[in-house]
Amino acid sequence: MNENGIELSVIVPAYNEERRLAPGLRQALEYLARRREPFELLVVDDGSRDETARVAESFAGQGVRVVRHERNRGKGAAVRTGLLASRGRKVLISDADFSTPIEEIEKLERFLQDGTPLVIGSRGLADSQIRQRQPFYREMMGRTFNRLIRLFGVRGIRDTQCGFKLARGEEGRRIAAELKIEGFAWDVEMIWLARRRGYRIAEVGVVWVNSPDSRVDPIRSSFSMFRDVITMRLRHRGER
Template sequence: MLSIPCCFMDLIYILECALLLVMVLGIYIRSTTNPHPTIVFWPSEDKYKTNDGKSLKFDDIDDKPTVDLSVIVPAYNEEDRLPAMLDECLEYLEGRKTSYEVIVVDDGSKDKTSDIGLKYTKQYGSSKVRVMTLTRNRGKGGAVRMGMLRARGAQLLFADADGATTFSELSKLEAELDKLGGKHGIVCGSRAHMQDESIASRTFFRTVLMYGFHFCVWIFAVKSIRDTQCGFKLLTRDTGRIVFKSLHIERWAFDVEMLKIAEMLSIPTREVAVRWTEIDGSKLNPILAAVQMFKDIFFLWCKYALGAWKLNVSSLENFKLD
């Protein structure tokens, strides 16, 4: 009669314990996690000021679009960098024949970010520039979501307040979205073509972080897009309604969840190379941000795999791809 080595029995015991731990952890996560995001607008966040100082209620993404394009600009303590971005953005949009709005979402800033935005409201009118001032800091993803849910555009763009992406690159994204030809789609501005150049100017540690992050995104979340973090993305209104009502992550990795949701629903995604320049004045700590993103991506995969997170059912009513 064959005897089983003690070391092999020990290995089996360790595997059984690990499996039991995973099952217990899975049950705990499912039982303690809200499957749908809780989205709350405080009364002051649901209103914008007109150029003559009146307060009016924002529109809703469930309404029919009334302009061609909405530009959502999340901004946290951006009084220094925001003016240059808005100058370029509005000059470009004013030179086109299409209608637009720009919503500056002040993400609980401690400086004069909202005041800067309101100067442009007075200059261009509240039909073109609106400011949403959040009562507390929600994170970039939370700020983008709040702006998106109050947008009027048939197409929705979010763009970083630092103006790192040349705004005229929007035409490339629009052309690619038009090629999709349906009610749904996301086109991402991409810096992937600049990777070799960026590596040359980075420290070894930051290069390792970059590759590690891209690998984790590919393994756990998104397969279709190389550069998930460029803050210049264009969506159709129908896609924006589904994605931002289902989004759970409100910090830096929200782009990854947004694209994962799109892949889960087979919403077409595309990537377009854009001109991008690093702008001084970033408040992002790359080390802390990397740790937060790695954690968010792991839990993103884990919670969707366990069924602890679900897509918003109401936003999926009558959902179908053309």
């Protein structure tokens, strides 16, 4: 246990999530209470224009902390803020809709216990369970992006973009201090930086349920992510 006594920090970046946030937080908090270990759940409100912060703050007495950005900066910026504010020996990053059920952390923890500093949930492995699929065009765009990432970004990872990732707290905070990408490609940079530091990475198949109420424009976000990855590669030119 670390000096703060917090075993697990759960980081939830959120932007305009007033409708989806409460059910996910309730389920997560019920599960975390059953684990009987000290935890904190950090909701990072990324400059939402709705009542996201108010919804999150309504759970404040149950171990939830809310950190707010004054303006919308991007998911990567929210993840970085959450990681740097975290105090747990382990840090879990989860999407606000909990499309991967929080119970799936147990699959990832096995690798952390074996000394792997970063474990990423994946929708692209044989044992991944997709219980509700995305529309076909979204799946095709996601596969195309992951192929491009393997060429230009990080090799050997089938799914960089699943929003469910677990790290040892110290290593997660070290990586966060170096994160530059503020948009949706933050996952790629996180993996890149972990490899540059020599950290082992495990990719683990998880359960994933598509949320039909997705806020992401797949065309716009794909171009933006690819641009960010190219910028990252240019910034680290000559490194592997």
